[in-house]
Amino acid sequence: MLKEWVSHPAFRTASVLVSVAVAGILIGMGWEEARYGGVRTELERAEAAADELDQAAQRTPGRSKRDEAILARTLSYFPPYPNGGRPEALAADYLGPDTPIAVAWFSTQDSSDQVLQHYRKFLLDEGLPVVGVRFNDNAGYVGYWVPKDDEVRLMSTLHQGGETMVFVSSARMRNYLERAGRVPAGVPVPRNLQDIASLSLRMEGATNITVSGRVPEAELPAVEQAYRAQLRDQGWSVSEARQAGFQETELTLTRPGLRGQASLRQPSAQRVVDFHLSLMRSQAAP
Template sequence: MTQRLSPLARAGLLLFSVAVVGALIGFAWEGEVHEREEARLEALMTSATQELNASSRAPSSAQASSGISEAERNIIQRATQGLPPYKGAVPQALAADFLGPNAPMAAAWFMTEDSPQEVLGFYQGSLLDAGLPIYFHNYNENAGYVGYMEPHTKVMHTVSVLVQGQQTAVFVSKGKVADLLDNPVPMPAGLSLPPGAGEPMVLSFREEGRVRYVITADLEPEKVNALNAFYRGALEPQGWVMDEPEPGSNQVSFRRGSSRFDAAVQREGAAARLYLTLEQQE
């Protein structure tokens, strides 16, 4: 069996990858990544690393290559197409088309004992040798990205790296996401954001007849304590039943038949980040 990431870990890693691509679309081709966007990426980088550390370690090559499904194999092929293979790497599927039909994208990941700079140096050299116009950026010695855009199709190939303990997590992706800026994925029907929430990022994953939405948004810190009351008022009239919350928790869960909804808040210094997960039949 391949390693399964928790929904929160998967969302954090995908948001980091999406944010990298979004920054490149918006700023990199003008020669500079805006300071505010870079600060946001660094925050996502930290969050994604913590979530990856909280999940189990990556399996061995033998474990990763056994039990892989045809869908996972297809995701890996899509994500790695157009990039050279990395020595000894066994990529694992992360997700595909999680940004909706307007942004086809596939992402995979693998772990290596090499440093982030060794990984980025390999891809940077290989892509330059192939005559491709690359983009490249280091946040610090522990994280960065490299990649290129196909000029005619606007498809982006990206490699982003994060330190995870004594190893480096490497994320490879291929996608056409520029149209997402004009056509974002809408919120699921019947679900709304609480007062004080910012513009949401909506991801969706489909598996075996079920769909899981993961939504994140900035949240004004003073609105955190009103989260439970807001969702009780919004969901109970629709037939949802709230699970008993843990005392002092910033998380609330609801059930309706085979559907489940979770809302949680993660503090980020003086700011707060809202995470919503909705799982239901497709």
């Protein structure tokens, strides 16, 4: 099982880069149908964008010089996947001039785990320090950090509709992380949250905000109970908790003009709770 939780800058950078790569899906496709009132979860948006990626590949036989440059910035660090389709450029440098980033993608009929294990073995055989997470049966990432370049290079997977979309990304995230380590005003997170990483993506009619972090020296039931009480005190409506898996809980929270989904997860045999919140804020929200 691919599950390598590490207390290292590379892990935090990689976790943020996965969210940033998902943002690249939306930007690369010009997909702007997310509006408050028809809000989808981050995974649903990624799945819909992945469908559009497949359709776009069928419509676009050639590549521009820009696309070739994006592919060179991403694919040169990993060998071609044996059962993969034709790689395509997705997006680049959409976080500002101080954060170089490039994202490409390809699809395969193989499972998410097959892809992740293939590239994990390649990286280990090359003697590279692997960082990776298997979120569930359908999604995860594997990659490595290059300290001298301050660059993280990842293969992220999303399996849906009988195929796996693989997103290849490389980015120098230090400047982004320096400004992403703060929680935007009005966004509810558990008290004592550390190793914070946030991303705000403006879309048509709404802003999607994601915040991730960790509550150290804690157990899931206590963190969940305190977080639910905190939300109620701040005027949020909270749905009944849905047990997403062993030692994992998901909450849906709403206020006028705001809707979010929070997940709380305790890695096995660790006294730490991982937190992730995806919140959609309408432009009319206070």
